[in-house]
Amino acid sequence: MVQRTFGPYGGQFVSELLMPLIHEVHTAYAQVKDDDEFQNQLSLLFRDYVGRPSPLWHAKRITDDLGGAQIYFKRDELNHTGAHKINNCLGQILLAQRMGKRRIIAETGAGQHGVATATVCALFNIPCTIYMGAKDVARQRPNIMRMTLLGAEIKPVETGNKTLKDAMNEAMRDWAEHAEDTYYLIGTAAGPHPYPTMVRDFQSVIGRELRWQSMEHLGRLPDHLVACLGGGSNALGLFHPFLDDPVAMYGVEAGGSGINTDHHAASLTMGTPGILHGNMTYLLQDDQGQIKNAHSIAAGLDYPGIGPEHAYLKDTGRVHYETATDKEALAAFQYCARMEGILPALEPAHAIAFVQKLAPTLPKDDILVMNLCGRGDKDLLTIADALGIDLS
């Protein structure tokens, strides 16, 4: 069984044209989910191509500075391609290959999923087309270069707010046009069933590793988990293997210019339930059900929805959802760089900003693990711009 809904959330809200394709993906995934050969193939790719397991790093200087819980980083930014996205891409490309698909499409926000998709498509020799909002194309130039070098075709999307939501719209239109030979490699734990469950399962390698790393190195499970949220796949990957344990969990949404303004991406904190991109979930929308534009300095969080499982975990209270603003994330980026010698992506910089608030309130023997889900190289131009640094 592949989980179809999460309480009232999830589902398959797509046009009839896509239903046979989605059923096909579901059937294929249900077959490989517990297939040893498939899972072994994936494990080897994780080890030898991605470089997993990602290390568990004790951020001692930050721990001492904040003066509370022991802070650890799960270092998924050290993965090949520089983010957690590759975990999911490898799982899905193996699936697409088994399904005999001859073409891959994907949407990308920050470009990390685009880069990971372009990477696995190069590795598996399948042509791919990446949809990316024109605004994101402009602010993530290094990733455009990487995708191009990897052989991907990039299609800038000029509709709407020209960010991730619009890229996803275009990818879905492409899928409907090329229904017969194309596989849609969705980058986060959202979209129509089975994607939210499948992407979560592929990303759960993060939390599964953390379980044994924590037991082996620290002698027990962590007390607190923190991760940033765009669509929510890195957070679910970290959280999911711990949902039945007494572990506190915090998802950090993009607060943009502040959640009391119109410029943020805090779908869970400020949104309401609705239907978009194949699933029912929390959305930023107006009272007529039109989807609002999200805003975040971090392109990977700039999305007005959220994976449906997070919607459920919010309603049940299992996970706490918090926000960090653009400003706080920028400050946290600089803090992490100087304290630990690590340039985080702007997305996990939101999680660091929250850790800065949470850790000092916790006892010193508590263990807090934050998913450092991406590295900051891709953001240097954005950061230079925000800090008024002239690179020319």
Add this chain to the structure above:
Amino acid sequence: MKRIPETFARLKRENRAAFIPYLMVGDPDLATTERLLCALADLGCGAIELGLPFSDPVADGPVIQAAGLRALKNPASFSDIFAMIRRFRQKYAHIPLVFMGYANPVYRYGTEMFCNEASHAGVDALLLVDVPMEEQGAFTHPALPLIPLMTPLTPKDRQAAILSSCDPNSFVYLVARVGITGKATALTGTLRILYETAKKQSHVPVVLGFGIKTPHDIAHVATFADGVVMGSAFVNLYARTHPLLMGETLHPDVQVFIEDCCQSTYTFSKKG
């Protein structure tokens, strides 16, 4: 109300297919929609499809996307739309009106309230593009039957399930090809076979849409189909015509085009 089965029964007696133009509600404003609706009814359209604008129309091509954006610049509320339809219904009691849109605005308004109010205003059925059979439960309401979609990719057993679950006061919308709205459809023998396979099993009318551009296309499809929808081509025409309306009168270019479309629905032959 049984406007849909009654209309299709009447058209069949007249050896005609239903010509069903699509227009976006509130594009560019509700007053234009109201006058356009009356003009289309006067010209003898079989039914009218009213698009409900949505910010993220993933099944639509550029023409209908742009129409939605124009409508959302100064968005009409559902209560304004229902009031407009009530006024229309005082003059035009019989022509079927169907809504076509996406799930979220309906869900946000409250499905129960939406269906009741739309039905009371005089809407006959509802097509929600992103609500397939699997999700219809929450949108099924006795006051406002759903219009299911079928496509060339819909497997046989699924076709049968869709057809048998279709409300007798509604119709099935057969999508003529894969892809999004707007691009031309090749009118081939395969299309006719696709249609006839679906029609054979159906207890309700089956209308064909997607990529129908000209009266000539309609004449071709009318030889085998119960009805034919024209979306992007009509939206493109009315959006580019200035002035579209002078008082209650349509611009002659649009009027002649619609007359041609309606005229093309006579099949001059008996259908089975």
